[in-house]
Amino acid sequence: MQYLPNILFAILFSLGIGYFIKNIKKLKRNIKLGKAVGVSDNKSQRLRNMVMIAFGQSKMVRRPIAGVLHAIVYVGFIVINIEVLEIIIDGLFGTHRVFAFLGPFYDILIGAFEVSALLVLITVIVFWIRRNITKLKRFWKKEMTSWPKNDANYILYFEMILMCLFLIMNAVDQTIQMMPGAPDNHYVEAGSYPVSQFLVPLFQGFNYGSAVIVERSAWWLHIIGILIFLNYLYYSKHLHILLAFPNTYYGNLKPKGQMNNLAAVTNEVKMMMDPNVDPFAAPEEGTEEEVPEKFGASDVLDLNWVQLLNAYTCTECGRCTSECPANQTGKELSPRKIMMDTRDRLEEVGKNIDANQGTFKEDGKQLLDDYISREELWACTSCNACTEACPVSIDPLSIILEMRRYLVMEQSAAPTELNTMMTNIENNGAPWPYNQMDRLNWKNE
Incomplete structure (x- = not known):
């Protein structure tokens, strides 16, 4: 019975990490469904x-209030x-505050942990107020339906609870x-508690047994909460906690506005x-460029893996x-929705593959039209404001x-205005519907 808590902890920890690794493998598999790209x-x-962007938060602080709060x-x-790390070691080996031997340095560590926990708790409350009471407009666009809206709040509640349990x-x-x-007291005097010391009066009437139950309950709930949070990331927008680093590394290095050519x-x-x-003439052997089976993308499998990582x-x-x-200006386009729709469709494709023993079975759906409308696509001005703003x-x-x-290339389904312009370029060498000989007549008027 002495080692039962350690055995239970090892089982819980193994299950939590195992499920996390399973999700990461699924995530990696889904991203690799995309086409190869040279990065x-x-x-x-790139490094x-x-x-600068992932570690240094350089683009976050362009909006100072949100940037500083996020940095905290x-x-x-x-x-x-x-x-x-200390909790894991204590849980596996039955120790308590195993790093207490560090003495004054341990006091500094615990003090830093507590101050950080308080700052995080305050900041998360401010985030909750900004999202749910102040109701910043960008958090309440029409694509922020029940799940995206609730997901953000779930994360904030998770963070509040974890910080409170720690304190x-x-x-x-x-x-x-x-x-x-106190009997069998292995609660050695260690640590500095600049924040939680103000909570001590709430527990001074407890006897040793009751206090241990409360402390152990908070300890277990804290580590269980961390494992739940870790595995919840796959289903949450907070997956960026892990993916921001590879995503910024593999980000586009070309000048803004430079488009790729086939x-x-x-x-x-x-x-x-x-x-x-x-x-x-037939092309020389070894020099023929591969002609793609399909021009452009109508579904997630037509995109490259960096776009799916995005x-x-x-x-x-x-x-x-x-x-x-x-x-x-009121158009249907929302760049955030484009990314959310792409992820949702990719998840749907991934589930299809799981259900069909590793192969994708046509489901009669695609990213185009079923998720993203043509009206959204043609509303884009290609100004790159969205890419510049993304943190x-x-x-x-x-x-x-x-x-x-x-x-355009597969369905010849460009808008009438664009088809007219391309016809003019083909016939007149310019977007305007004037003969080349008449193009400068305006100067005589």
């Missing part, structure tokens, strides 16, 4: 972007999670430490413009949508352009 270039710049939570959780655990621990001659189309155009090339990394913060000029280097525009490419 191995310029490693130093710099990851350090971010740093706070990094600091507090150092304490999780209660420390307060009762301190209470027990001060009990003279190699097959580029080579065809070059051949047409070169008078020395015989258009009927979809899973979306924080649903709405900065992209709040900066989008099309959305600001974790997500590129909604790249998905929009690929779906537009499919509509």
